[in-house]
Amino acid sequence: SAPIRIGIAGYGNLGRGVEAAIAKNADMALVGIYTRRDPSDLVPLNAGAPVFSMDELAGHAGDVDVLILCGGSKSDLPEQGPALAALFNTVDSFDTHARIPEYFASVDAPAQAARKTALISAGWDPGMFSINRVYGEALLPDGDTYTFWGRGLSQGHSDAIRRVAGVAGGVQYTLPSEAAIAEVRSGSRPELSTRQKHTRECFVVLAEGASEEAVRAEIVGMPHYFDQYDTTVNFITAEELARDHSAMPHGGFVIRSGNTTDGHAQVVEYSLALESNPEFTSSVLVAYARAVHRMSASGQFGAKTVFDVAPGLLSPKSAADLRAELL
Numbered sequence: 001s002a003p004i005r006i007g008i009a010g011y012g013n014l015g016r017g018v019e020a021a022i023a024k025n026a027d028m029a030l031v032g033i034y035t036r037r038d039p040s041d042l043v044p045l046n047a048g049a050p051v052f053s054m055d056e057l058a059g060h061a062g063d064v065d066v067l068i069l070c071g072g073s074k075s076d077l078p079e080q081g082p083a084l085a086a087l088f089n090t091v092d093s094f095d096t097h098a099r100i101p102e103y104f105a106s107v108d109a110p111a112q113a114a115r116k117t118a119l120i121s122a123g124w125d126p127g128m129f130s131i132n133r134v135y136g137e138a139l140l141p142d143g144d145t146y147t148f149w150g151r152g153l154s155q156g157h158s159d160a161i162r163r164v165a166g167v168a169g170g171v172q173y174t175l176p177s178e179a180a181i182a183e184v185r186s187g188s189r190p191e192l193s194t195r196q197k198h199t200r201e202c203f204v205v206l207a208e209g210a211s212e213e214a215v216r217a218e219i220v221g222m223p224h225y226f227d228q229y230d231t232t233v234n235f236i237t238a239e240e241l242a243r244d245h246s247a248m249p250h251g252g253f254v255i256r257s258g259n260t261t262d263g264h265a266q267v268v269e270y271s272l273a274l275e276s277n278p279e280f281t282s283s284v285l286v287a288y289a290r291a292v293h294r295m296s297a298s299g300q301f302g303a304k305t306v307f308d309v310a311p312g313l314l315s316p317k318s319a320a321d322l323r324a325e326l327l
């Protein structure tokens with residue numbers, strides 16, 4: 001059958017990762033990369049990849065089966081998500097957790113009106129970790145769930161600090177509390193606050209003439225991103241950023257620790273060890289683009305989350321082949 005025609009909206013770490021992931025999926029084809037910058041400024045992974053201005057995107061609505069939105073959650077997707085869901089089937093990785101319900105509503109209305117499918121908040125957290133938290137709670141109702149990330153580079157938090165006035169560049173690492181992990185693994189099912197589980201470490205290049213104190217204050221107090229964590233902000237040069245902070249490893253795990261009877265403790269765990277956070281996230285987005293293409297064809301319109309997607313829809317194999325491989 002004809003390949004699924006994919007568009008990429010926004011060309012950063014995720015956009016590049018989606019370009020790579022499409023090449024790993026024989027049933028997918030890249031129609032175009034769409035950027036708000038001058039297309040000639042972009043150096044795609046594949047020299048021949050078609051790059052267009054975002055202004056040309058609306059005119060390409062008939063050429064794209066699924067548009068993967070690779071903008072930043074802090075300030076790109078809140079505007080791009082609803083606008084593009086009115087024209088395309090979309091997949092995005094929106095990860096401002098506290099704002100997911102309002103974002104869902106803002107995307108659902110245009111998607112329903114246009115009879116399009118818009119999958120929001122795919123990736124690993126939110127995304128694969130969300131699914132595994134739901135599995136754990138459904139399978140072990142008497143239990144506690146814990147999520148730990150890192151040590152690694154959070155793209156959402158790195159994008160968020162890069163949007164702060166006075167920041168010329170930067171990254172954010174998330175560090176889990178080893179003591180908290182040990183307590184969880186002991187099976188004692190501890191009560192842990194957000195602040196007790198992780199700390200956040202930022203490395204920032206200050207823009208010319210900006211104030212370190214002002215930048216630090218805006219980062220550490222940033223609602224939904226940093227205000228609930230102990231956060232450190234280190235100021236470095238652009239050269240140090242490029243030299244020491246170009247890799248984007250990450251990972252973590254979701255653990256459900258519960259009891260099926262008083263005598264039997266049960267533990268479920270899902271873990272990730274990622275050399276490239278963006279490339280893994282992009283691989284998730286591309287698999288969900290396959291599901292969205294099918295869901296749209298079967299008339300499942302409006303905003304969806306990963307909870308609404310049957311796992312078989314992610315696979316390039318037919319339902320019959322998957323049944324044959326159930327074991």
Ligand SMILES: NC(=O)C1=CN([C@@H]2O[C@H](COP(=O)(O)OP(=O)(O)OC[C@H]3O[C@@H](n4cnc5c(N)ncnc54)[C@H](OP(=O)(O)O)[C@@H]3O)[C@@H](O)[C@H]2O)C=CC1
Pocket residue numbers: 009010011012013014015034035036037054070071072073074076093094095096121122123124125126127155156157159160277278281
């Ligand atoms: N759910 C999950 O598990 C995950 C979610 N995410 C989400 O993905 C989002 C995007 O992450 P990421 O790709 O790392 O963000 P980037 O900062 O790399 O890119 C964000 C946007 O910024 C623009 N941009 C990129 N590079 C440049 C540049 N050099 N100069 C000017 N503009 C640039 C691009 O838009 P344009 O091309 O239009 O200029 C791009 O779409 C994050 O905000 C996060 O919320 C990430 C990882 C996991």
Ligand SMILES: N[C@@H](C[C@H]1CC(C(=O)O)=NO1)C(=O)O
Pocket residue numbers: 095124125126149150152153154155156157173174250277
């Ligand atoms: N959305 C995160 C993916 C994981 C990593 C994370 C964190 O380090 O706070 N939270 O969720 C990202 O942008 O990398």
